Structures are given as structure tokens and as C-alpha cells.
Amino acid sequence: MIPTLIRRASLALLFAVTAPTAQAQEPLKLVVGLPAGGNFDIIARLLADKLRVSLNQPAIVENRPGAQARLAIQHVKAAAPDGNTLVVAPGATIYLYPHVFKQLGYDPFIDLAPVAKLPTWELGLAVPASSPARSLQDFLAWAKAHPAAAFYGTPSAGSIQHFLGVSLSQTTGIRMEHIGYKGAAEVITALVGAQIPAAILNIGEMLNLQQAGKVRILATFGSQRAAELPDVPTAAELGLRMGPAQGWGGIYAPARTPDARIAQLNAAIVRALKEPDVRAKLAQMGMTPVDSTPRQLDEQGRRELEQWRQAVQASGFSAD
Structure with missing residues (x-):
């Protein structure tokens, strides 16, 4: 009887010690709504390698292509708001798609929590x-x-x-x-x-x-000349009043993810994008990393949502 009680006590102690560790080892998933090998997939894998170390947490990239990246966002929208499932989203999914798709399947400003801006x-x-x-x-x-x-x-x-x-x-x-x-x-x-x-x-x-x-x-079409093309003027320099435009992306978590976890992720991502090897790879892709807070990412999405409303309406284009 005594050996049995000792074994049970030992098992209980082992579970108590290992349970928090197992919970801490839940992987961070970076969900990409585009096929492997593209720019957003490459960025996600660069970040996963860095976040794995800085957060002391397994980090994986999960490709969920389809419906022009909407399926990936819908998947993250439905995920637990614990900061362990993030979507690596092209900016167009935030500021263009609400104008383009009548049945979008998500509201980028209600269903997602902004984390960090990706390179431009x-x-x-x-x-x-x-x-x-x-x-x-x-x-x-x-x-x-x-x-x-x-x-x-x-x-x-x-x-x-x-x-x-x-x-x-x-x-x-x-x-x-x-x-x-x-x-x-x-x-x-x-x-x-x-x-x-x-x-x-x-x-x-x-x-x-x-x-x-x-x-x-x-x-x-940016606000200033591209560093890679110093002799090529911007549209604004040529007198065209059409608002600056850049390509960009962002990382988003499910809505209701705790602010403390968002802040932790933002800091880790911003640090990762400053790493020399990451910057060198991004430069090869014609991309420039930027610092951003979650609030700044949210404000940019809302600003460009309004900026592009008229152009989309004038085109008469609808994907539905």
C-alpha cells in the first residue's frame, strides 16, 4: 500500500512540475495565406527563426493558401486569443478587401488585433x-x-x-x-x-x-524616392496629387488577445526585423523594415481604407 501511495505522489509531483512547462511550449504559429516560397512566406520563416530564440518558444510557419489569403485570416480570427496564433497578412487584406469583397468573412478592425507592421x-x-x-x-x-x-x-x-x-x-x-x-x-x-x-x-x-x-x-509612388532607384522620381515630384502608396503587410492576432502578450510579440518582431541577416535578406527582396507599434499599424490600415475607397468604387470592380 505504501509503495502505491509513493508512486501516486511521485506522479502527481511530476505532473505539477511538467504541466506549466508543457503549456509554455505550445508553439507560436505564423499563418501565411499564400503559397510557400513567396515574399510573405520568406518573411514569416525569417521571423520564426528569430522568435523561436527570443521568446523561448517553438515557432512554426503554417501555409493556408486560398481565397486570396482570406482563409488564413478567417482561421486566425477563430483561434484562441492567447497570442499563439498570428496571421502574416498583406496590407491589401486589411484596407482593400473590405471594399472589394461583399462577403469578406472578417472585419479587420473588429476581428483582428494589430501586432506589428512588416517591411515595406x-x-x-x-x-x-x-x-x-x-x-x-x-x-x-x-x-x-x-x-x-x-x-x-x-x-x-x-x-x-x-x-x-x-x-x-x-x-x-x-x-x-x-x-x-x-x-x-x-x-x-x-x-x-x-x-x-x-x-x-x-x-x-x-x-x-x-x-x-x-x-x-x-x-x-512612395512619399520619397526609392533608395534602390535614386534617379527615378516619385509621382508626387512630377506634380501628381494622388497620395503616396507603398506595399506593406502586418502581423495580426485574434481580437481580445491580451495587451501584454501583444506588447511582447511586437517587441520581439521589431527586434527580429533589425537583425543584420534579416535586413540583408529583406534588402535582396527590395524591402525595408520599419518600426511600428500596434496602434500605428491600426491607424495605417484605417487611413488607407479611406484612401482607396474612391479608387475601388471608380473601378467598378468587385470580386464577389
């Missing part, structure tokens, strides 16, 4: 090397004179690149028709082959082509 990247308008346009003004003059041929390509309909073209048309009064492709690779093939007269893409996707003389980037 510049967007630019480029023409084929064979184009006579040497500046954005040249291209717009050509587009005005050739309305039946004034097309621009982007990686997909409903993307920030799509609506950036709409905004450019609205600002200049020059109508340009949009062609949505299935990814940047298709757009680049069409642009290099002069099958389209222009494209709006992330500049990181075009830098090598520009250096090789295969395309010509005429302008970027």
Missing part, C-alpha cells in the same frame, strides 16, 4: 525597353494620344497595383485599361516582350530587369 516595398510604373517613353510624362502623353492601346498590367485584379493605376487615371484624367495577370511573373513576361505598354509592379521585381536594360522604371 516601393511600387513603380515601368515600360518595355523598346517604348519611346523616357519619363512618366512621356508615357501619359502617349496614353492620351492612343486611348485604344493604353493598357497597364498588374499581378492580379483587385490588387493595390490595380487600384494604383485607377488612381493614376483619376488624377490625370487619362483613361487606361487594366489587365490583371496571374502573378508578377506573367506580367513581367508580357512587359519585357512589349505585349503591354506598361506595368505597375513592386520595384523589387523589376530591379534586375532595369539594370539589364530590359525595362525602364519611369516613376515610383
Whole structure:
């Protein structure tokens, strides 16, 4: 009888000691709504490696592609609000999709808690090397004179690149028709082959082509010139009043995640993005890490939600 009681007591003591440790070892999941190998997947894996160490917690990347990243957000929306399930979300899912999808399946400002902003990247308008346009003004003059041929390509309909073209048309009064492709690779093939007269893409996707003389980037759309293209003016410099536009993403937790956990995650992510090896990899991708608080990320999403409302409505585009 006594040995049995001793064994039971030992087991109870072992459970008491190991239970908190097991709970602490629940993995941090970074959910990516896009296929493996893309920019957001790469960023998530860079962060997972760093957070695993800084948080002393297992960290994994879980790819849940589908429905243009909406399935991943819906999955995180439904997760326990303990800060162990996060979504790595393109900015468009926050500020564009509410205008584009009538049945979105989530409210980004009610169902998600902002954690940290991801690196930004510049967007630019480029023409084929064979184009006579040497500046954005040249291209717009050509587009005005050739309305039946004034097309621009982007990686997909409903993307920030799509609506950036709409905004450019609205600002200049020059109508340009949009062609949505299935990814940047298709757009680049069409642009290099002069099958389209222009494209709006992330500049990181075009830098090598520009250096090789295969395309010509005429302008970027950020608030200042891209560090990688110091000789290329911004649209604002050229007198176009169309609000700055950058590509960006964010990390979000389920709503009601405790503030203390959000603050811990934010600090760890901001530190990770400053690591030299992470910065070097991001630079290769044409991306720039930024510091941000959860509040700043939330404010940016709300600000751009209003910024893009008119362009989306003017396009008449709806994904539903």
C-alpha cells in the first residue's frame, strides 16, 4: 500500500512540475495565406527563426493558401486569443478587401488585433525597353494620344497595383485599361516582350530587369524616392496629387488577445526585423523594415481604407 501511495505522489509531483512547462511550449504559429516560397512566406520563416530564440518558444510557419489569403485570416480570427496564433497578412487584406469583397468573412478592425507592421516595398510604373517613353510624362502623353492601346498590367485584379493605376487615371484624367495577370511573373513576361505598354509592379521585381536594360522604371509612388532607384522620381515630384502608396503587410492576432502578450510579440518582431541577416535578406527582396507599434499599424490600415475607397468604387470592380 505504501509503495502505491509513493508512486501516486511521485506522479502527481511530476505532473505539477511538467504541466506549466508543457503549456509554455505550445508553439507560436505564423499563418501565411499564400503559397510557400513567396515574399510573405520568406518573411514569416525569417521571423520564426528569430522568435523561436527570443521568446523561448517553438515557432512554426503554417501555409493556408486560398481565397486570396482570406482563409488564413478567417482561421486566425477563430483561434484562441492567447497570442499563439498570428496571421502574416498583406496590407491589401486589411484596407482593400473590405471594399472589394461583399462577403469578406472578417472585419479587420473588429476581428483582428494589430501586432506589428512588416517591411515595406516601393511600387513603380515601368515600360518595355523598346517604348519611346523616357519619363512618366512621356508615357501619359502617349496614353492620351492612343486611348485604344493604353493598357497597364498588374499581378492580379483587385490588387493595390490595380487600384494604383485607377488612381493614376483619376488624377490625370487619362483613361487606361487594366489587365490583371496571374502573378508578377506573367506580367513581367508580357512587359519585357512589349505585349503591354506598361506595368505597375513592386520595384523589387523589376530591379534586375532595369539594370539589364530590359525595362525602364519611369516613376515610383512612395512619399520619397526609392533608395534602390535614386534617379527615378516619385509621382508626387512630377506634380501628381494622388497620395503616396507603398506595399506593406502586418502581423495580426485574434481580437481580445491580451495587451501584454501583444506588447511582447511586437517587441520581439521589431527586434527580429533589425537583425543584420534579416535586413540583408529583406534588402535582396527590395524591402525595408520599419518600426511600428500596434496602434500605428491600426491607424495605417484605417487611413488607407479611406484612401482607396474612391479608387475601388471608380473601378467598378468587385470580386464577389
